[in-house]
Amino acid sequence: MAANRRALRSLQHFQEKCPHAAWVELELGHIRNELICLEDKLFQTKFHAIASKWTRLADNVNSDFFAYHKGVHSGNCMRQLQREDGSITKDTNEMRDIATTFYKNLLTTQQFSYQQIQKRKSVLDCLEHKVSHEMAESLVKEISSTEVRAALVAVGKNVCPGNDGLSPKFFLEYWDDIADAFTTTLQEVFHLGRMPIEWNEGMIYLIPKVEGVVDDIKKWRPITILNTIYKVYAKLLAIRLQPFLPHIIHKNQTGFIQERSIFDNIFMFWEMIAVAEETKQDLAILLLDFEKAYDRVD
Numbered sequence: 001m002a003a004n005r006r007a008l009r010s011l012q013h014f015q016e017k018c019p020h021a022a023w024v025e026l027e028l029g030h031i032r033n034e035l036i037c038l039e040d041k042l043f044q045t046k047f048h049a050i051a052s053k054w055t056r057l058a059d060n061v062n063s064d065f066f067a068y069h070k071g072v073h074s075g076n077c078m079r080q081l082q083r084e085d086g087s088i089t090k091d092t093n094e095m096r097d098i099a100t101t102f103y104k105n106l107l108t109t110q111q112f113s114y115q116q117i118q119k120r121k122s123v124l125d126c127l128e129h130k131v132s133h134e135m136a137e138s139l140v141k142e143i144s145s146t147e148v149r150a151a152l153v154a155v156g157k158n159v160c161p162g163n164d165g166l167s168p169k170f171f172l173e174y175w176d177d178i179a180d181a182f183t184t185t186l187q188e189v190f191h192l193g194r195m196p197i198e199w200n201e202g203m204i205y206l207i208p209k210v211e212g213v214v215d216d217i218k219k220w221r222p223i224t225i226l227n228t229i230y231k232v233y234a235k236l237l238a239i240r241l242q243p244f245l246p247h248i249i250h251k252n253q254t255g256f257i258q259e260r261s262i263f264d265n266i267f268m269f270w271e272m273i274a275v276a277e278e279t280k281q282d283l284a285i286l287l288l289d290f291e292k293a294y295d296r297v298d
Helices: 002-017 022-050 055-059 063-072 092-106 114-124 132-142 147-157 167-174 177-190 229-248 265-280
Strands: 202-209 218-227
Touching: 002 022, 002 132, 132 229, 147 167, 147 177, 147 229, 177 229
Parallel strands: none
Antiparallel strands: 202 218
């Protein structure tokens, strides 16, 4: 790649002196194409060559995630909060009201008018259908007891239980006794397309995003501890979807897809800067940080 870039610079220098030499422009085009191919291969392989175990696991809310925050933020608590006017309150009841109002607004589904829904539908109707009949049949087939147990194992034995106080370890220990009832419950929910409201209940634990005294409610990250049955159902659906996601989701979406990583975008950023500098091209980069990103998919 370095040799190609040196050749590219030499030809560009020669072109400045002899602007009417047609063969130079043709050779420049060939070298640029070779560079693009090489840089694309480098982008695809660089992350996998140097990524550490931590970067591979960093996207997941797992034991490493909680161990990190426990060490960094040990002893931190919510001592004070800002009101809307910027003033500070240390009153426990008022702080509770501020947090409740903020998260209620944050986690509430946005309501759309009929006109907005129709506009969305008109856009979605123009998209190419990528889910084949074979994929659809695999996704909507009857839930089996084997699938449920596999999802239960995938969740992990010792994850924190929700309001019901029952961890996956409990269900695995007594699986022979509860397998039929557990599977039947998930099958009914799957067919109806609705979950009991109790499944969506959870305990929200707040983790500060920064160190020290944090008085801005927006700088607290909410982690919701849900019931095990909800986790198992979500994991079961995720396992079904996983094989098809690379074929459905565009390659530019690098986060939360197996064998892809959000760190790929960092390397793309570096490569774009390097190419712009080498070829003396203007480059504009736009960073968008979506508030309530996960909930905006609805």
